[in-house]
Amino acid sequence: MRILHTSDWHFGKTLEGRERLAEQKAFVDELCIICDREQVDLIVLAGDVFQHANPSAAAEELFYDALSRLACNGTRGLLLIAGNHDNPERLCAPSPLADRLGISLLGHPKHIMMPDLLASPERVSRVAAGASWVEIKVPRCDHHAVIAALPYPSEGRLKELLASSTEEGAIQKGYNERLQQIFAELAGHFRDDTVNLVVSHLYVCGGAVSDSENAIQMGGAYAVQPGVFPPSAQYVALGHLHRPQNIRGATMPIRYSGSPLAYSFSEAGQAKSVTLVDLLPGQPAVVTEIPLMSGKPLTKWVIRGGLEELKVHTESGKDANAWIDLEICLERPLTLDEIGQIKNLHPGFVNIRVTINQSEEDRLAKEALKNLSLEQRFIRFYQQQTGGGAPEPALVQLFLELAQEGLEQEVADEADQADHRRAE
Numbered sequence: 001m002r003i004l005h006t007s008d009w010h011f012g013k014t015l016e017g018r019e020r021l022a023e024q025k026a027f028v029d030e031l032c033i034i035c036d037r038e039q040v041d042l043i044v045l046a047g048d049v050f051q052h053a054n055p056s057a058a059a060e061e062l063f064y065d066a067l068s069r070l071a072c073n074g075t076r077g078l079l080l081i082a083g084n085h086d087n088p089e090r091l092c093a094p095s096p097l098a099d100r101l102g103i104s105l106l107g108h109p110k111h112i113m114m115p116d117l118l119a120s121p122e123r124v125s126r127v128a129a130g131a132s133w134v135e136i137k138v139p140r141c142d143h144h145a146v147i148a149a150l151p152y153p154s155e156g157r158l159k160e161l162l163a164s165s166t167e168e169g170a171i172q173k174g175y176n177e178r179l180q181q182i183f184a185e186l187a188g189h190f191r192d193d194t195v196n197l198v199v200s201h202l203y204v205c206g207g208a209v210s211d212s213e214n215a216i217q218m219g220g221a222y223a224v225q226p227g228v229f230p231p232s233a234q235y236v237a238l239g240h241l242h243r244p245q246n247i248r249g250a251t252m253p254i255r256y257s258g259s260p261l262a263y264s265f266s267e268a269g270q271a272k273s274v275t276l277v278d279l280l281p282g283q284p285a286v287v288t289e290i291p292l293m294s295g296k297p298l299t300k301w302v303i304r305g306g307l308e309e310l311k312v313h314t315e316s317g318k319d320a321n322a323w324i325d326l327e328i329c330l331e332r333p334l335t336l337d338e339i340g341q342i343k344n345l346h347p348g349f350v351n352i353r354v355t356i357n358q359s360e361e362d363r364l365a366k367e368a369l370k371n372l373s374l375e376q377r378f379i380r381f382y383q384q385q386t387g388g389g390a391p392e393p394a395l396v397q398l399f400l401e402l403a404q405e406g407l408e409q410e411v412a413d414e415a416d417q418a419d420h421r422r423a424e
Contacts, residue, residue: 001141001195004040005275006031007239008259010085012059013051015298015323016350020261021058026294027260028066031274034290035070038276041138042145043070046239046257047083047152047201049091064094071101074123077138079104081151083201083239088151102126104134109153109182133186135194143194143281148186148233150200153179154222172223180228187230195279198229201239204247207256210266226250235277235285244273244289253277253285261295265325265351268298296323296348303328307338314345324348329355375400 011024035043050059071078078101082088088107095105102124104113112131119125119137127144128135136145155162155175162174183198190196203209205223226249229236236254238247244258257275262268271291278286299322303310310328326342326349334342334354343349372380378399382391 001041001138001143001145001279002039003042003044003145003195003197003235003237003277003279004035004038005044005046005235005237005255005257005277006260007046007201007237007257008048008083008242009045009063010048010051010259010261010263011062012055013263015263018323018350020263021062023261023295024062027292028062028069030292030294031066031260032069034274035076038290040076040276041141042077042079042136044147044197044199044237045078045080046199046237047081048085048239049080049083050086052085053087053090055090067094067098067103068101071103071124074101074119075139077102077104077124077136077145079134079136079147079149079199080106081149081199081201081239082107084152084154086152088157102136102138104129104136104149106132106149106151109151109158111151128189130189132182133189135189145279146190146194146196148183148189148196148198148230150179150182150186150198152201153182175222176224176228179224183228183230183233187232190230190232191281193281195281196232196234197277197279198233198236199238200236203240204238204254206247206249207241208243208245210242210264210270226254229254234279234283235287237275237277242267243270244275253287255287260292262298265298265300268300268325296321298323298325300325301327306330307342310342311345319348320346322348323350325351325353327353327355329357331357374403 009024009027014020034040049063067078070076082091086107092105092107092111098105099116102119104126106113110131113126113129113134115129116126122139124139125137126134127137132150133146133148136147138145151157158178160178162171162178187196203223205225226247229250229252231251233252235252236250238254238256241256242259242263243256245256247254247256255275258270258272260272260274262270262272272295273289273291276288276290297319299319301313301324303313303326306329324346333356339352342352369377375396378396379391383389
């Protein structure tokens with residue numbers, strides 16, 4: 001069976017306010033071409049279809065169009081799960097229509113699928129199914145696929161409290177033990193005469209992250225070890241991390257297919273791809289990475305020669321189809337007219353940051369300021385504002401007390417946010 005693994009489409013996501021819908025449409029076109037060319041039997045989409053829990057009408061329309069085209073009128077299998085960005089109920093809303101095309105949509109970790117015993121031999125069918133697992137028959141294959149499909153398994157979506165302590169180590173231990181138990185139970189449906197794979201959306205220790213991923217606590221309480229996955233799985237298809245990558249430390253391939261587009265400048269230079277997996281019962285997976293060409297590249301420019309060098313750079317035609325993060329070194333700040341002129345030089349400028357060339361005297365003064373205590377900085381500021389007079393000791397003490405209260409409130413707010421993320 002030939003399986004295509006993709007994830008993290010993030011339909012509706014922009015880049016610093018720049019619309020990406022045209023690129024996302026081009027990706028769907030490219031994906032359909034790849035699936036036809038490679039004669040893909042089954043597609044697994046490992047979460048984060050949308051950027052927002054309440055996606056725009058345009059994003060939903062693109063999603064439905066993609067499902068319809070990829071399913072090939074029910075002759076190609078398609079299974080997808082909800083990621084941390086997706087609204088599980090909304091993602092599964094089209095299930096009554098999707099079922100007729102052999103499309104399996106799973107929203108919550110304990111989502112119960114029902115078998116479809118009336119499908120014709122020429123169409124995809126679920127020959128067996130249950131809570132977070134499904135056995136799929138696809139045309140042209142003489143063996144079935146058994147998939148342990150676990151949508152984003154937060155404590156909130158699992159509806160379970162996994163640790164009585166709020167200490168990070170205890171939460172991580174409880175989370176890993178529970179997921180290992182869940183995967184072991186789901187692996188009980190694997191058979192020697194089927195191809196057996198896991199699909200989930202979570203963070204595995206050792207994965208390389210980027211700035212465009214959020215809402216899962218990286219490397220902390222909700223990071224899982226590779227050992228949570230059942231050794232009987234032939235392939236583990238993961239979503240959440242946007243860089244295509246394999247996870248080390250397991251007896252089977254554990255892979256993030258990555259996002260189809262670069263969604264932040266921390267992903268500049270990354271090659272985007274989908275993953276092709278050839279599976280036979282009882283045999284090791286054969287994994288192939290297929291590069292994608294549809295998204296605009298993201299790149300960073302550092303211009304040290306001022307506006308003239310920038311003009312030469314843009315006139316050369318370099319990165320003509322790219323989104324650009326621009327840093328330009330100048331002797332003074334830009335005027336509004338100059339900012340407009342820069343934007344007219346290239347339509348892909350997303351960020352424009354000006355670095356003012358500093359004299360050695362200014363540089364040394366800033367370095368010296370960094371070494372001052374908070375009290376010393378306040379005194380210096382007060383003297384600058386009052387023409388040199390020193391503040392009263394009582395005023396200095398009041399400032400320090402207020403600063404401490406602000407710091408304590410900030411720490412408390414961060415703790416509240418961590419508790420909220422855990423509840424989700």
